[in-house]
Amino acid sequence: MSETKSEKKKVKAPGLREVSGGLKAGKKAPKTPGVRKKPSKARESRGAMYDEKRIVIMTKLALYDKRHGVQDRKSNEFFRHDYIYKKNMWTRLCSALGAIGILAIYWANKLLVVKVDILEVDFRQEALNAGIFVIAVMAIYTLIGTASAARQYAKVQERLKAYFNMLAALDRIKPERKRSPEEASNLYYEGDFARKRSNSTLV
């Protein structure tokens, strides 16, 4: 014999406690222990798609990679001393060439305009003066280059430190991942001694 609708309504699912007197209008049903509230669709979709904090950190990391990453990693391959030495090598060479150019104009003026007799020139003294001038120019530009390269290297190290701090922060934020029922059931290997775990298949 087929059941009527009113008879069907009376059948209750096992595990659910019936509240005496039924629910009054406007009141929420009391919480049953072991029953978890189903998350809303919006939260569920957000948790599945992305984590805002992770995106912000990953965006900042990507921006750094785009702007400075390649150059900073190349610079970081060197120790500070080697980096400064490499940068100063070209600075010294170019400043030496510039000093030689200035000496060329000085000597052109001396020989062609002032018309100093070339036989009366003390070559040793003039060579010494020229050498001192070139070395002085190289020394000044080495100091300038050292200060500039040291500042650049310090900035590179600062940026890399901030980058790795952000990577660590990213690692601490683990993404929420939906697990299949088989994975979830394999997670717990210990017995539920405190009887707090809910294994209800209805929830």
Next chain:
Amino acid sequence: MYKQFEGSLGFLIRFMIGVSIFTAISGIGKGLPVFDPFFKPPLELPILLLLGVLYVVLPRSLSFGVMIVDIGIQLSSHLEIAVIVCLFLMCILFFYARLAPKESILILAALAAYYLKIPYLVPLLAGLYMSITSLIPIAIGIFVWNFIPVVAQLMDTVPTAGLDFLNMPESFAILLPQVFRAIAANQNWVFHSFIFAMVLLVVYGISRMSIDYSKDIAVALGALLVILSFVIAQMLTGIEEDLAALSMFTVISAIIAEVVRFFDVVLDYSKAEKVEFEDENNYYFVKVVPKVIMSRRSKGNRKVREEEEEQESALN
């Protein structure tokens, strides 16, 4: 739309700047007959385009080197002057432009601004956006601009030995004293450099103060200082300046500086970027648009802003 095509637009803009620079250089003098086929049709346009591409592709120091070689070729009809000019420019490259490639662009900017009769724009913009050390490239640009007519005059008046290397010492002997005399006689560039330095310092100092509208006040005071300084310089030293034209072009420079500042603050296109990355689940296409810079007096988000600024400044 600019951000969408940023890469290709940036290449195109730099290419056009390079072509403009080399077009300007190709008109400064007369080269040896050997080089004529390369700077006259039909090879003129391909050579200019190639030089424009080189300007984009090469690092700044090397592109300055290419400009120096081009200048030397353009002045090669008077070899002695070409040698002296190239030596001078190489000294600028070796002693300054190599160490500060970004700021050395102000040398070209100063020359372009002088050509367009708005040189007062350079210290205003340099004070707003660059550091105090941009005094040096501005002074170099002023010096070079003041000596372009001297070089042109020397090319017309001083005889050249041409390719006769045996007689070249004699023409050097005539040329060198005239060059040194011209440097000693022409003091205008010293006054201009001093005035522009003062304007740059004032604009730099005021624009970094913690007051509302600091940048607008800096531009206005900078423009006023330009006019006052030239008036005082004219009274004290007797340098000749058309004050009406000076005032008009200073006001135009201030307006242009304000327009540049307005677009920089409101739209901040230079800092908007697109980045792409992926994790194990998703691909991310993120457009990063920084917020408009707030007035420094607003207290509401100070702590949050300070933390974010520390983080951002470390990564930047």
